[in-house]
Amino acid sequence: MGEAHITVRNLTMAYGSFVLMRDLDFTVDRGDVFIIMGGSGCGKSTLLRHLIGLIQPAKGEIWYGDHNFTAAEPEEREAMLRRFGVLYQSGALWSSMTLAENIGLPLGEFTDLSPKEIREVASLKLALVGLKGFEDYFPSQISGGMQKRAGLARAMALDPEVLFFDEPSAGLDPISSHLLDQLILELRDSLGATVVVVTHELASIFAIGSNSVFLDPGTKTMIASGPPRELLAHHDDPRVQEFLRRGEKG
Amino acid sequence: MSSASVDTERAGATLHLRIGGSWDLEAGIPTLDSFAAELGKGPTDRVALVGDDLGAWDSSLLTYLVRLDALCAQSQLEVDRSGLPEGVRRLLALAEAVPERSGARGDAVDEPLLARIGPATLTSRDAGREMIAFVGEATLSFGRLFTGSARFRRSDLLVFIQQAGAEALPIVTLISFLVGLILAFVGAVQLQQFGASIYVADLVGIAMVREMGAMMTGIVMAGRTGAAYAAQLGSMKVTQEIDALRTMGIAPLDFLVLPRMIALAIMMPLLCLYADVVGILGGAAVGIGMLDLSPTAYYLQTNAAVTVGHLVGGIFKASVYGVLIALAGCLRGMQSGNSSSAVGEATTNAVVTSIVAIIVACGIFAVLFYVLGI
Ligand SMILES: Nc1ncnc2c1ncn2[C@@H]1O[C@H](COP(=O)(O)OP(=O)(O)OP(=O)(O)O)[C@@H](O)[C@H]1O
Ligand SMILES: [Mg+2]
Numbered sequence: 001m002g003e004a005h006i007t008v009r010n011l012t013m014a015y016g017s018f019v020l021m022r023d024l025d026f027t028v029d030r031g032d033v034f035i036i037m038g039g040s041g042c043g044k045s046t047l048l049r050h051l052i053g054l055i056q057p058a059k060g061e062i063w064y065g066d067h068n069f070t071a072a073e074p075e076e077r078e079a080m081l082r083r084f085g086v087l088y089q090s091g092a093l094w095s096s097m098t099l100a101e102n103i104g105l106p107l108g109e110f111t112d113l114s115p116k117e118i119r120e121v122a123s124l125k126l127a128l129v130g131l132k133g134f135e136d137y138f139p140s141q142i143s144g145g146m147q148k149r150a151g152l153a154r155a156m157a158l159d160p161e162v163l164f165f166d167e168p169s170a171g172l173d174p175i176s177s178h179l180l181d182q183l184i185l186e187l188r189d190s191l192g193a194t195v196v197v198v199t200h201e202l203a204s205i206f207a208i209g210s211n212s213v214f215l216d217p218g219t220k221t222m223i224a225s226g227p228p229r230e231l232l233a234h235h236d237d238p239r240v241q242e243f244l245r246r247g248e249k250g
Numbered sequence: 251m252s253s254a255s256v257d258t259e260r261a262g263a264t265l266h267l268r269i270g271g272s273w274d275l276e277a278g279i280p281t282l283d284s285f286a287a288e289l290g291k292g293p294t295d296r297v298a299l300v301g302d303d304l305g306a307w308d309s310s311l312l313t314y315l316v317r318l319d320a321l322c323a324q325s326q327l328e329v330d331r332s333g334l335p336e337g338v339r340r341l342l343a344l345a346e347a348v349p350e351r352s353g354a355r356g357d358a359v360d361e362p363l364l365a366r367i368g369p370a371t372l373t374s375r376d377a378g379r380e381m382i383a384f385v386g387e388a389t390l391s392f393g394r395l396f397t398g399s400a401r402f403r404r405s406d407l408l409v410f411i412q413q414a415g416a417e418a419l420p421i422v423t424l425i426s427f428l429v430g431l432i433l434a435f436v437g438a439v440q441l442q443q444f445g446a447s448i449y450v451a452d453l454v455g456i457a458m459v460r461e462m463g464a465m466m467t468g469i470v471m472a473g474r475t476g477a478a479y480a481a482q483l484g485s486m487k488v489t490q491e492i493d494a495l496r497t498m499g500i501a502p503l504d505f506l507v508l509p510r511m512i513a514l515a516i517m518m519p520l521l522c523l524y525a526d527v528v529g530i531l532g533g534a535a536v537g538i539g540m541l542d543l544s545p546t547a548y549y550l551q552t553n554a555a556v557t558v559g560h561l562v563g564g565i566f567k568a569s570v571y572g573v574l575i576a577l578a579g580c581l582r583g584m585q586s587g588n589s590s591s592a593v594g595e596a597t598t599n600a601v602v603t604s605i606v607a608i609i610v611a612c613g614i615f616a617v618l619f620y621v622l623g624i
Contacts, residue, residue, distance in 0.1 A: 052497045081499040092490035
């Protein structure tokens with residue numbers, strides 16, 4: 001057992017009076033690649049939005065290390081946010097800026113690097129995701145998969161401590177998606193980052209996941225947690241087995 | 251192939267339903283009336299579906315069967331589908347596989363008047379609170395501008411200034427020239443009766459400089475720039491770009507709203523000054539072309555009528571209108587929902603809000619200037 005990095009306590013997620021999930025309780029250890037699994041529409045993206053503070057919990061708390069994120073004062077919260085890198089489901093690049101500017105913006109805001117150095121770092125990050133030479137393209141001039149990769153480059157801009165990915169491999173071909181998995185592991189190892197990933201892809205789940213939680217919309221709570229391989233081998237809930245073994249029969 | 255047909259055949263308590271012919275959505279979906287009538291004729295506890303004569307079929311058959319199911323469930327009848335083709339059975343099973351989410355279906359029932367007034371009141375109270383909060387945050391953000399801790403890109407500011415300034419010139423020229431022209435026309439008809447045509451210059455000069463210059467520029471900019479701001483921020487919300495700023499610890503208010511507000515607050519007074527001049531030229535065109543006034547006389551008359559106080563008052567109003575337009579546009583954009591139709595709505599709302607705000611502000615200024623004797 002490593003040291004707890006993210007602790008979710010008794011979390012209830014709701015949109016207005018519509019409760020999506022209740023009683024979520026889990027811990028993400030430092031250096032984990034933590035997978036959030038569950039069927040479409042069950043609230044995975046919503047859980048991610050809670051973890052990065054875009055939505056306040058209806059009930060419960062989220063802790064980073066020994067800091068209470070849910071109850072943090074604005075300044076403390078902002079300092080915590082700065083250590084996050086987020087890749088959104090749609091990429092969410094700033095459309096009025098070139099790729100280099102997208103990556104350079106957080107660098108310019110939070111470091112003392114000169115414009116020239118910022119551009120160098122931006123080029124490096126783009127090269128890491130296979131987009132060397134695309135520095136001066138606008139997001140609208142590249143494909144959806146490329147936008148996703150550029151989004152990843154931006155998420156890594158400040159060498160974050162926690163990386164959040166919402167369906168990173170959606171829209172990527174199998175080879176790129178495999179490379180992305182490798183990249184995620186690489187980042188975890190080189191930055192010592194904790195990684196939280198929302199994904200459906202079984203291949204990714206087993207390739208990179210060191211721990212996971214499974215959300216079930218029927219009971220509106222998590223019905224399983226633990227390393228994906230162990231869930232596959234030992235968990236006896238049919239819903240979990242069906243999810244993890246789909247494609248095996250066909 | 252014959253068209254869709256449903257024949258009933260009774261065998262004790264079992265009702266056999268022979269489904270035949272070709273089912274086509276374009277030919278319509280048969281009603282359940284005959285089936286319901288047959289049900290009423292005697293005690294039934296089981297419905298068996300027989301599809302031996304079934305030809306081609308599509309969603310019309312499935313829809314019919316789903317309706318039938320609902321009816322049978324109501325009267326607690328057992329439905330035996332085993333006589334239907336495999337494909338039909340599988341599709342029906344698929345449609346039933348995921349149970350309906352409770353609360354997901356919108357309530358179609360009409361609520362009583364009071365029950366609708368309540369939530370509507372609460373919503374508008376929340377909207378009011380949200381608006382005040384936004385204005386407050388924008389003010390704080392403006393404060394950060396002076397302490398130097400507001401974060402936005404200077405290059406963005408320059409782009410907004412260009413868009414709200416130089417690029418707005420053609421439309422502002424057209425509108426204010428015409429407004430000057432119209433004012434002069436309306437005045438000329440009346441003043442000519444008294445042989446006082448020269449006072450057209452006073453009328454146009456004072457009206458343009460005190461009120462119409464600022465107001466018309468404001469309305470043009472509300473439709474042009476305010477709407478654009480709402481659309482820009484709204485679509486940034488749809489694509490999660492605003493979320494991305496927020497999670498990077500960059501305040502969207504500083505980064506997105508502040509430069510837009512500054513751009514309009516700087517450019518509106520300049521545009522207003524320009525509109526004043528063009529409006530007066532429009533008036534002069536009528537005065538000189540139609541009323542046979544000499545250009546010099548018109549100029550001198552205008553010069554005597556318009557005071558520096560009028561000019562400063564008008565320009566001050568214009569910069570307030572500018573801030574109002576930017577605030578309304580940005581507020582509606584930030585409030586926009588997460589879909590393209592919501593962005594459209596946000597744009598409309600932005601224009602309505604800014605025009606209302608301009609008119610209200612204009613009224614307040616009128617009273618204020620009167621009290622202050624300006
Ligand atoms: N802004 C919102 N207001 C109300 N309900 C919402 C809102 N956003 C999402 N929901 C509801 O919350 C549920 C979960 O949405 P979420 O986006 O978290 O699903 P997800 O698990 O990420 O699905 P997917 O795998 O398809 O991305 C959805 O069923 C949706 O109806
Ligand atoms: Mg999602």
